[in-house]
Amino acid sequence: MRCAIFAFTYVDIDHIAPMAYILDLPLIICDKKSKFICQTCYPQIKIEYVDQSFFSFENLWKNYDLIIHSFKPWATRMRLFVDTTYRKQIQLVYCPHGNSDKVYTYTHADSITHHDHQFVYGNQMREYMTKYSNCKTDFTLQVTGNYRRKFYKKYKQHFDELAKNTLFSKFKKKQTTLLYAPTWKDPNANTSFLKQFKGIIQACPKNLNLLIKIHPNLEQNYPAETHYLLQNSDRFPNIIANFDFTPTLPVIDGCDAYLGDYSSVGYEFLATHKPMFFLTNDDFPSPIHHCGLVIPKEDEANPFPFIQKNLNSDYSKEQQALYDHAFDDSVSFDTIQKEFLGYIKETWKQQDLSTQHQPIT
Numbered sequence: 001m002r003c004a005i006f007a008f009t010y011v012d013i014d015h016i017a018p019m020a021y022i023l024d025l026p027l028i029i030c031d032k033k034s035k036f037i038c039q040t041c042y043p044q045i046k047i048e049y050v051d052q053s054f055f056s057f058e059n060l061w062k063n064y065d066l067i068i069h070s071f072k073p074w075a076t077r078m079r080l081f082v083d084t085t086y087r088k089q090i091q092l093v094y095c096p097h098g099n100s101d102k103v104y105t106y107t108h109a110d111s112i113t114h115h116d117h118q119f120v121y122g123n124q125m126r127e128y129m130t131k132y133s134n135c136k137t138d139f140t141l142q143v144t145g146n147y148r149r150k151f152y153k154k155y156k157q158h159f160d161e162l163a164k165n166t167l168f169s170k171f172k173k174k175q176t177t178l179l180y181a182p183t184w185k186d187p188n189a190n191t192s193f194l195k196q197f198k199g200i201i202q203a204c205p206k207n208l209n210l211l212i213k214i215h216p217n218l219e220q221n222y223p224a225e226t227h228y229l230l231q232n233s234d235r236f237p238n239i240i241a242n243f244d245f246t247p248t249l250p251v252i253d254g255c256d257a258y259l260g261d262y263s264s265v266g267y268e269f270l271a272t273h274k275p276m277f278f279l280t281n282d283d284f285p286s287p288i289h290h291c292g293l294v295i296p297k298e299d300e301a302n303p304f305p306f307i308q309k310n311l312n313s314d315y316s317k318e319q320q321a322l323y324d325h326a327f328d329d330s331v332s333f334d335t336i337q338k339e340f341l342g343y344i345k346e347t348w349k350q351q352d353l354s355t356q357h358q359p360i361t
Helices: 010-023 032-041 057-063 072-086 123-132 147-154 156-166 193-203 216-221 223-230 249-253 265-272 287-291 304-309 316-326 333-350
Strands: 003-007 027-029 047-049 066-069 091-094 117-120 141-143 177-181 209-213 239-242 257-260 276-278
Touching: 003 010, 010 027, 010 032, 010 066, 010 147, 010 216, 010 333, 027 032, 032 047, 032 156, 066 072, 072 091, 117 123, 123 141, 123 316, 141 333, 147 156, 147 249, 147 265, 147 333, 156 249, 177 265, 193 223, 249 265, 257 265, 265 276, 265 287, 265 316, 276 287, 287 316
Parallel strands: 003 027, 003 066, 027 047, 066 091, 091 117, 117 141, 177 209, 177 257, 209 239, 257 276
Antiparallel strands: none
């Protein structure tokens, strides 16, 4: 069976590159920005660059039997197109793009049904999948644990040095650093960025560094609003906005506290046991909001006095409990690889070999 692992945009790389490393597959990328990011940040993996002008569904149909990716909506279009136009059964494997509650009811489960195999981080994601999607059998769900953090730890020195040179060295002073990681404006409008960021940037005190991790979908879907809100951020020596540095975990580990809403970055931050603060939408409760302090509504315009007052808050027990529920870290890289190879062998037995095609140049 001919397998491929794709990063369709640079946004996917931090999620899909470690999996390419684990499965020992070259990561196929289709744009120069992704190529630069892979070469700079992920030299541990093998990459294959295919220019977008030469990339088509026909390439996929004739060259591959199984595709691993992290762009969930793509499967809906891919499945319909290949099945009806080329009449070939391609196995689609979904590699999670973070763990979050921003779509708390998992309303995007329809696209999950177009996949044949799913990687899941742990019990929490497994529960969501079995409750809200039509998984064929439990065999289609493969637990990976927090493979991204294990990959980061293995090459921690490399990633920490990159984060230091790219981001943290830009701060004029070495002082308490707060990571602000708002999510994008999803169907439930759970982002705090568009509504509250203007007040946040104006109120940020000089004795606190603020590192803003911009969600790529904010810039893509609301470019004018995003850049308007950020236009004066570079005037402040204690505020840095991060657009293009994709490795998330060295950024998380380099910060002292977290301010967020419903972003998957919050789940990654749980492992640090550092103080967490949340700007919330009362209509959409999240389990992670019990792992720190919710900013009172009257303090949302200027949350910093509340944050600085509670920087010694300890929610480590709650954070560890939710982390353990979300990520099964008992799974090793070898186990991930062996289980996936087992899935491939079982699937290959069931394939009609007469439908297979020879690769094209």
